[in-house]
Amino acid sequence: SQTIHQWPATLVQPVGSPLSLECTVEGTSNPNLYWYRQAAGRGLQLLFYSVGIGQISSEVPQNLSASRPQDRQFILSSKKLLLSDSGFYLCAWSVRVGAHEQYFGPGTRLTVT
Amino acid sequence: QQQVKQSPQSLIVQKGGISIINCAYENTAFDYFPWYQQFPGKGPALLIAIRPDVSEKKEGRFTISFNKSAKQFSLHIMDSQPGDSATYFCAVFNAGGTSYGKLTFGQGTILTVHP
Numbered sequence: 498s499q500t501i502h503q504w505p506a507t508l509v510q511p512v513g514s515p516l517s518l519e520c521t522v523e524g525t526s527n528p529n530l531y532w533y534r535q536a537a538g539r540g541l542q543l544l545f546y547s548v549g550i551g552q553i554s555s556e557v558p559q560n561l562s563a564s565r566p567q568d569r570q571f572i573l574s575s576k577k578l579l580l581s582d583s584g585f586y587l588c589a590w591s592v593r594v595g596a597h598e599q600y601f602g603p604g605t606r607l608t609v610t
Numbered sequence: 611q612q613q614v615k616q617s618p619q620s621l622i623v624q625k626g627g628i629s630i631i632n633c634a635y636e637n638t639a640f641d642y643f644p645w646y647q648q649f650p651g652k653g654p655a656l657l658i659a660i661r662p663d664v665s666e667k668k669e670g671r672f673t674i675s676f677n678k679s680a681k682q683f684s685l686h687i688m689d690s691q692p693g694d695s696a697t698y699f700c701a702v703f704n705a706g707g708t709s710y711g712k713l714t715f716g717q718g719t720i721l722t723v724h725p
Contacts, residue, residue, distance in 0.1 A: 529711070540616075540699060540717040541654070587653050596711055597642035597703035601653030 499524035503588050503602040511610055516561075516575040518605050520588030523569065528590040530571040531599060532563055535585040547571060548593070583609045613637055616700050616716030623723050629687035631719045633700035636681070642703040643676060645685045646715070649696050657698070658685070690723045697721070 545563035644659035
């Protein structure tokens with residue numbers, strides 16, 4: 498069966514510090530991978546998606562970036578965090594061809610102080 | 611550009627009652643209309659989905675009603691239970707004719723079912 502992992506589960510970082518969140522998927526190959534952010538009381542905002550190694554598309558311009566160094570690994574990064582980067586970050590995967598079902602990870606709660 | 615509008619923002623229902631959440635969309639070129647359920651501190655999970663050529667789909671106590679001409683779809687939870695208390699998101703899915711499929715979510719509805 499497929500499993501998606503995210504770490505860390507919670508993170509408190511000062512403004513201006515770097516960020517690295519990691520997501521890995523087990524039990525599937527060539528997945529689509531996604532990063533979402535969920536602000537308190539709001540919906541899910543798609544940040545990045547990837548259809549293959551090294552292939553990253555950005556949905557929202559911001560100070561975040563994403564990388565996919567391996568087929569089942571997706572990393573969200575920032576060089577300098579802003580207060581507005583606080584939120585619940587969710588990684589998700591889907592099968593390669595047009596799947597409406599995305600499988601979400603447990604999320605990372607980021608608080609920028 | 612808000613493509614999906616969801617209402618209400620919050621809903622309180624008594625145990626055994628019917629919960630109804632509505633969504634309206636602005637574009638006709640969508641391939642699936644899913645609903646996701648999210649419990650506090652967890653990631654969302656697909657609950658039920660409907661294709662645009664079907665007017666209703668039922669899975670257990672959960673039913674999607676779809677009105678293509680009105681560009682609206684709704685989730686009905688029959689015999690609501692306290693365990694159904696969660697945030698519900700409607701979404702629209704565009705397969706895009708490529709290997710990438712994009713989900714656009716509504717703002718969510720916080721459902722509370724009182725025992």
